[in-house]
Amino acid sequence: MKKTLLSLFLISSFTLFAQSFSTGTQTLLSGLTANINIDADTDITTLTLTGPSNAWFAIGFGNLDMGGTDVFRTNGSTIVDAYSSGNALPAQDASQDWTLVSNTVSGSNRTIVATRANNTGDSDDHIFSASAGSLSVIYAKGNSTSYAYHGGANRGFTTLSVTLGIPENKLLSFEMYPNPASDVLTVQLPTGTEKAEVSVFDYTGRLVSSKTISSNDSTLDVQNISKGIYIIRVATNSKIGVQRFIKK
Numbered sequence: 001m002k003k004t005l006l007s008l009f010l011i012s013s014f015t016l017f018a019q020s021f022s023t024g025t026q027t028l029l030s031g032l033t034a035n036i037n038i039d040a041d042t043d044i045t046t047l048t049l050t051g052p053s054n055a056w057f058a059i060g061f062g063n064l065d066m067g068g069t070d071v072f073r074t075n076g077s078t079i080v081d082a083y084s085s086g087n088a089l090p091a092q093d094a095s096q097d098w099t100l101v102s103n104t105v106s107g108s109n110r111t112i113v114a115t116r117a118n119n120t121g122d123s124d125d126h127i128f129s130a131s132a133g134s135l136s137v138i139y140a141k142g143n144s145t146s147y148a149y150h151g152g153a154n155r156g157f158t159t160l161s162v163t164l165g166i167p168e169n170k171l172l173s174f175e176m177y178p179n180p181a182s183d184v185l186t187v188q189l190p191t192g193t194e195k196a197e198v199s200v201f202d203y204t205g206r207l208v209s210s211k212t213i214s215s216n217d218s219t220l221d222v223q224n225i226s227k228g229i230y231i232i233r234v235a236t237n238s239k240i241g242v243q244r245f246i247k248k
Contacts, residue, residue: 040130
């Protein structure tokens with residue numbers, strides 16, 4: 001629910017940001033994370049996958065099992081665009097549509113960055129939709145760089161939320177306290193930010209209150225707001241920040 005609401009806020013501010021949609025960095029397994037960024041302007045999907053530096057790891061898109069799934073896998077030295085039709089090693093596609101951007105190792109972790117077209121035209125490839133929504137994925141990692149059965153503890157599936165991404169230089173960092181609060185909430189703007197529009201939304205997306213704050217007037221009266229969980233959005237002309245607030 002939180003990610004759905006954040007998506008609503010960010011989409012409503014689309015004029016500030018490029019049309020790029022992202023899962024954010026998600027932990028799939030211990031030692032395995034993924035970030036999928038789908039760019040509507042360039043029609044390019046960027047996959048950032050971090051796993052063990054001494055073993056293979058993989059992720060599949062658009063499905064919750066191995067039956068007919070587009071799979072990206074790596075043994076650490078190469079990347080493979082593959083397709084899985086059952087409980088066996090996914091077969092390599094005739095068309096290798098992923099392009100390796102970088103392959104770096106830090107300690108025991110390897111990070112692979114690769115790109116491909118959102119829609120390659122290959123029937124075995126998942127079509128990445130440049131829109132807010134969800135993406136089903138499967139994933140696994142091995143015990144060595146040789147592809148082999150991963151074992152039950154080293155695999156899984158989930159559905160990731162895809163929301164409108166914000167470039168890092170467009171994110172507004174702010175502090176607020178106390179949290180939870182019962183009467184007054186103080187929003188502390190970062191140094192150099194003179195004023196901002198603060199909006200309070202409930203979890204249905206309804207605007208509860210709003211106020212323009214500055215370094216001289218940075219408090220919100222929340223005394224008359226019902227107890228519960230809210231989203232605070234702080235926006236300037238060029239940046240936006242979102243945090244969760246609890247009214248007690």
